[in-house]
Amino acid sequence: MGGALPRGGLSELPQARDRRVVLPEAMTRYRCNQKACCCQGWLIHFTVDDIGRLASHLPEDERAARLEGITIISEDTLDKPGEVPHVRLDPVSADGKCRFVEGTGGCEVHRRFGPAALPGLCVNFPVVPIARGPNPMEQEVPVELHFDLVCPSVLDQIAESDAPYRMVEGISSDIEVAAPRVEFVAGHPNVSLNGTVPATFEQLDALRMRIMEACNTHPGTIFELLADISYALGKAATSGDLDAFRVVPVANRDEFNTFLGKTINAHDPAALARNFMTYQRFVFDVELPVLDLRARLTKVYAEWHQSYDERVGPFLPQSLLRRYLAHRYVALFASAARRLHFSYGSVVHAFALALRTMAALCLLTDRKQVDLPIAKASIGAAEYFYRSFLLAMPEGSMPWFVPAEPPAPT
Ligand code: SF4
Structure with a gap:
C-alpha cells in the first residue's frame, strides 16, 4: 500500500x-x-x-x-x-x-x-x-x-x-x-479443476506454464489465442485430464467468438460507470473530465460499439494484451475461488470488459486510437470489476467449450 x-x-x-x-x-x-x-x-x-x-x-x-x-x-x-x-x-x-x-x-x-x-x-x-x-x-x-x-x-x-x-x-x-x-506468506490453497477434480500443484504448474508459453508464441491473433486457451481448458475440465492439457489451434472458434461477443456487451452501462468511478483512484495517466463524469461514463459505456470498431480494434496493443493474459493465467492460484475453471473463466470476462472500457475511454477522452495509458486503465478497471463477482458467477457464465472433433478420416 x-x-x-x-x-x-x-x-x-x-x-x-x-x-x-x-x-x-x-x-x-x-x-x-x-x-x-x-x-x-x-x-x-x-x-x-x-x-x-x-x-x-x-x-x-x-x-x-x-x-x-x-x-x-x-x-x-x-x-x-x-x-x-x-x-x-x-x-x-x-x-x-x-x-x-x-x-x-x-x-x-x-x-x-x-x-x-x-x-x-x-x-x-x-x-x-x-x-x-x-x-x-x-x-x-x-x-x-x-x-x-x-x-x-x-x-x-x-x-x-x-x-x-x-x-x-x-x-x-x-x-x-x-x-x-x-x-x-500463505500456504498454497487446495485447488480443484471444476469443484470435483482436485489438481495437484505440479499439474497446475505445468498447465499454466503451457498457457504462458502459448501467450508468448501463439501465431494467431489475441482473440485466437484466448479462444484456443479456453477450448483447451474446456477439454481438460470435461475429461478431467489435466496432464493432457495443450493449447492447440482450433479449427472452428465460432462458439467462443459468439460467447465473447455476448460477454463484451453483457453489463449495464450504469453499473460499469459506477465501477469506474470507484476505480478511478488508481488512474493517474489518463486525464478524466471532472464535470458529470459518472453520467458521461454511462453514455460512453452504452455507445462503445463504433468507437471499438474505429479506435480500438485496428490498434489493439497486442504485446500488452499477451503479457496481460500470461500474467493473469499464471497468477490465478491466488484467486479466492480455488476452483480453477472459475478463475480461468473470469479471464475471458475481464478481457472482454477491458476492450469495451478501451472503446468507452477513447470516446470519453476524444482519442482517435487506443494508447497504452487507456489500455492499462481499462485492464485495471476490468479486473477491479470482476474481482467482486468471481465467487458469485453462475456456472453457465463460464466459457467452457469443448472443441468439435475434426471429422474422422474416411
Ligand atoms: S493502509 Fe496505507 S497508510 Fe494505512 S497503514 Fe497501510 S500502508 Fe500505511
Missing part, C-alpha cells in the same frame, strides 16, 4: 529469513507509486496481530488517540482454521483515506517506524505471496509472488516492454520487492 519498501527492509523485520522466490521477471522492477491509491476507498482490513504490532511501535502518549475507533468486524473468522480475525480502522479519515496516509500520499507508519510496524496487508499489497506447498512455514519451500493487476504500478510493469512474459527465481534478500513479503 502506501508503504514503499526500501532495499534492506528485510533486516528491519522480525524473524526475517531468506526464502527462494519465484516471480514474474517484469515485477522484479516493481515499485510502489506512493500515491495512496490502495490506502483509501475501502475498509482496509487489518488483523488483530497487525494492530498489536502497530500499537507497540506508537509512543504511549499517542497510542490511544491514534488507534481510537478501531472495531472488530468479523469475529466469525475465529472459528475458521487458517483464517485470522480482521479488524478495520473505523472510521478512516473523513476523506475516506487510511488515517495514516500523509499529505504526499506516503504512509506515516512506514516513514516513522519502518515496515516492521506495518500491517501485513500493507507490506504485501499488491503482492499475494503463496508458498509452493501447503505449509508456508517450511523454509525450503519456495514462495511465489503474484501481483494484483488493479495496481497501476503492476500495469506499468506489464506494459514496460514487448518481451515474452517469463518467470524467474531468486533469493528473497536479493530482490527488493520480495524481501519483506516472504514474511507474510
